Amino acid sequence: MLTLRQVARLRDTLDGWRAAGQTVALVPTMGALHAGHLSLVAIARAHADRVVASLFVNPRQFAPGEDFASYPRNEAGDAAAFEAAGIDLLWAPDTAAMYPPGFALTLVPEGPALGLEADLRPGFFSGVATVVAKLFTQTGADIAVFGEKDWQQLQVIARMTADLDLRTRILSGATVREADGLAMSSRNAYLSPSQRERAAALHATLARAAAALSAGEEMAGVLDRERRHLAEVFDALDYLELRTPQALLPVTRLTGPARLLAAARLGSTRLIDNLAVAPATTSNEGTP
Ligand code: PAF
Numbered sequence: 523m524l525t526l527r528q529v530a531r532l533r534d535t536l537d538g539w540r541a542a543g544q545t546v547a548l549v550p551t552m553g554a555l556h557a558g559h560l561s562l563v564a565i566a567r568a569h570a571d572r573v574v575a576s577l578f579v580n581p582r583q584f585a586p587g588e589d590f591a592s593y594p595r596n597e598a599g600d601a602a603a604f605e606a607a608g609i610d611l612l613w614a615p616d617t618a619a620m621y622p623p624g625f626a627l628t629l630v631p632e633g634p635a636l637g638l639e640a641d642l643r644p645g646f647f648s649g650v651a652t653v654v655a656k657l658f659t660q661t662g663a664d665i666a667v668f669g670e671k672d673w674q675q676l677q678v679i680a681r682m683t684a685d686l687d688l689r690t691r692i693l694s695g696a697t698v699r700e701a702d703g704l705a706m707s708s709r710n711a712y713l714s715p716s717q718r719e720r721a722a723a724l725h726a727t728l729a730r731a732a733a734a735l736s737a738g739e740e741m742a743g744v745l746d747r748e749r750r751h752l753a754e755v756f757d758a759l760d761y762l763e764l765r766t767p768q769a770l771l772p773v774t775r776l777t778g779p780a781r782l783l784a785a786a787r788l789g790s791t792r793l794i795d796n797l798a799v800a801p802a803t804t805s806n807e808g809t810p
Contacts (some may be wrong), residue, residue, distance in 0.1 A: 523605040525612045529660055530561070532613055536574070536661055544571035547688070548663035550654060553577045554708035555603045558698040562667040563607040565695050569665050575604050576613040576657055578620060582628075583649030604763070615749035620656065622688065634677035634770040638783060642760050645656040650675055651682045657690055658690045666690050670695040672703045673781060673796040677768055679692065697795070705795045715810055717788040723755040724786055727762075728797045732782055735764070738802045741776060764799065776801045 534544055547570035549562045566573045577600055584590035592657065604612055605641050628648050633646040658666065669674045680692045698706045703725035704718075713721055731748040735741060745762060753759045761782045764773040773780045776799065783796040 523601070523609055523612060524527045525601065527615050527617070527620055528756070530610075532660055535611065536572075536644070540662070541574050545664045546572045546574060546661060547665040547667060548571055548657060548661050549573065549575040549609070550657050551575060551577055551600075551707070552579045552593065553597065553600045554698065554711070556598045556698070556706045556708065556710075558669050558695070558706040560603065560607045561565065561698050562669060562695045563609055565693055566667045567608055572611070574611045574613055574661055574663065576615075576661075577601075577604075577608045578613075578615055578653070579655075580620075580649055580653040581617060582621070582652060585644055585646065588643070589709075589712075593809075594711055614656075619729050622652065625761055628657055631678050631682055631684065633681050634768065635672060635681075636770075638761060638763065638765075638770065639674050642785065642792070646709060647675070651678060654679050655682060655688070658688050663690050664804050665693055667693045667695055669697065670694050671707065671795065674770060677770055702737050703729070705793075707793070709793070710725065713788060715792065718754055719794055720788060723752070724784060724793050724795045725797075726774055727752055727755075728784055728795055729784055731762070732797045732799045735782070735799050736778055736802055737779075738783040739771075752784065752786050756788060758787040760785035760787065760792065762789065768796070772787065 546673060547566035549566050551559050579593050579595060581590055593786060601612055629651040630646050631651045633768045640647055668679060670676060674692055683690055683692055704720040704721050705725060727748050731744050734744045747758060749762045752762060765771060765781050765783060766773060767779050767781045781796055782799050785792055785794040
């Protein structure tokens with residue numbers, strides 16, 4: 523596994539691979555790896571000849587007061603995990619390589635970037651879109667793989683990639699969960715043992731709400747009930763919303779596939795999760 527930190531070296535290496543007819547998949551990360559990240563590497567490996575993972579804790583996606591300074595950093599441990607997972611190249615630029623002096627570009631995504639996380643984390647999706655666009659143009663990756671746990675981020679990146687006519691094809695990996703259903707996240711490490719126990723309620727609530735909605739229960743009643751439940755279990759509920767899967771527009775009647783998205787807090791730790799919701803299938807099979 524090569525580790526590179528300068529854009530020119532990255533370009534030379536990837537140009538060489540492409541000249542040899544090889545395709546490249548990118549797995550963007552901020553490190554603090556868990557099984558969810560490694561599942562994305564497995565998807566990348568299955569779809570391209572070469573796999574590049576990026577490790578960059580992007581300062582532009584943290585609002586003032588968020589955990590940029592304390593975000594878990596362990597490059598040696600992450601590099602060992604990536605190497606064991608079989609990546610070919612670790613792209614680990616420092617901040618000056620990613621944002622050289624004079625850097626003066628910020629993408630401002632709209633559409634799926636409006637509302638939900640954006641209401642709680644101003645500037646977050648601008649920071650994500652800007653760094654991901656740079657990662658795509660730096661690597662020229664044929665494919666990039668993102669986790670479905672960050673569903674809104676996935677839609678923002680898919681929209682941005684289409685809007686900029688970037689050649690990178692976006693793939694997604696299903697959320698990897700702990701035994702009690704908690705979605706794996708680098709920030710789970712912040713939870714105390716008692717918070718960790720309560721955290722499982724997020725997925726359990728989404729699953730119960732999704733089942734009730736799919737069974738045809740009245741939407742407002744289900745959402746009200748489950749919002750009250752989350753507000754009791756968590757220290758704060760940021761949102762529980764039913765949206766269209768890609769544009770993330772509010773759903774008022776469940777007539778097609780939808781996404782249930784939630785964010786809640788335990789102490790200063792925010793947890794997010796989401797689930798697909800399908801409308802009840804009406805089948806005439808077997809009826810006379
Ligand atoms: O999901 C993440 O880890 C980050 O938001 C990403 C996509 C690597 C951009 O910094």
